[in-house]
Amino acid sequence: MPKESTARERLLATAGDIFYREGIHAVGVDRLVSEAGVTRATFYRYFPSKDELVRAYLESEDVALRELFASAGAAVDDPAELLELVLQGIAADVSQHHTRGCPFINAAAEFPDAAHPVRVAVRTHRDWFEATLVEVVKAAGIAAPESVAHSLVLLRDAALVGSYLDGPDVVVPSFVETARTVAGISA
């Protein structure tokens, strides 16, 4: 009953699944359309190219995280509590949801050209994430918020990658502890 096309949504959802789990250059259009139950013609009706679907996939990941932050910000009043919630949220995401690394880092590994739309989407996401973290850290009244936010971005990258390659059990406690140290929060 959706006025918005269901074929496009299925395509995007399928792409999100498969691109993340198996890589981007490794999966072809045939695979995508057959998995989404859609024909090639329909694919090219909604996306001018495969690259554009890749970009849309990253954009939807970006949107999902922004919404997560927005709802977390709305649910919590105390800024210090929000920071703690963010750290816990990252830890949970890394152990349960994003177990194959960071979609943006993985995509960047496959797209060396920084001017490519896919890389622009990565850049956009990282800029937003960094700026958002600066706000959260600043609101929590922590000194040198830019520097701390930088470190937290680094640590989240590391947590995502490390959880994929070494397992969350080793990495997540290390992430939480290091993040608290950097932010100057006592356990």
Added chain:
Amino acid sequence: MPKESTARERLLATAGDIFYREGIHAVGVDRLVSEAGVTRATFYRYFPSKDELVRAYLESEDVALRELFASAGAAVDDPAELLELVLQGIAADVSQHHTRGCPFINAAAEFPDAAHPVRVAVRTHRDWFEATLVEVVKAAGIAAPESVAHSLVLLRDAALVGSYLDGPDVVVPSFVETARTVAGISA
């Protein structure tokens, strides 16, 4: 004058360059052989498959880093000084040499199957690196060396990825500072 084949060496060197700079699935055998000045027949004389060349590429990266650590260990006596040298070495490597991220992390992004030879090479490398860091940290007389070494592995992952995506100027100082904090070393 080398008894050892020069064709194989050229192939491996070329693969190291191109795989790192452009990704793995993105470059074909045609490209590799033409860039190395070698024919397809010669390629398949030395490597049973492209995947095997990928594995050999990662192995050579692994060997290079082990040699770097070995020579650093031989050049320095004071364990605390060695740890500092390792941190500086990572910082330098990240800003000057490995500016397209971590070869192992990038490869893992393209090879989702943990049992694949390429992923086994990644596993081997990370196990060695972690164990080596534990030794260095322990020798420096730092408390909880396993935990600290874990954190340093994470931070190096983050520095490599972050330097690629955000630039070394932002990331390297953050890496050095956070690493010193984690290791309990004063500036």
Added chain:
DNA sequence: TCAGGACCAGAACGATCATTCTACTTCAAC
């Protein structure tokens, strides 16, 4: 009723993929 858009089914495009093959040259070793 019928026009038009959304979608399906499937063939076809030229290009490129990894891999294998034949045929010829070069050179060192026995």
Added chain:
DNA sequence: GTTGAAGTAGAATGATCGTTCTGGTCCTGA
């Protein structure tokens, strides 16, 4: 002096790549 390994050149394999096309079905809105 000959055998054989190492290499070159380049065609050929079948599969898959991203993309386009033809033709038909279904459903909705005017």
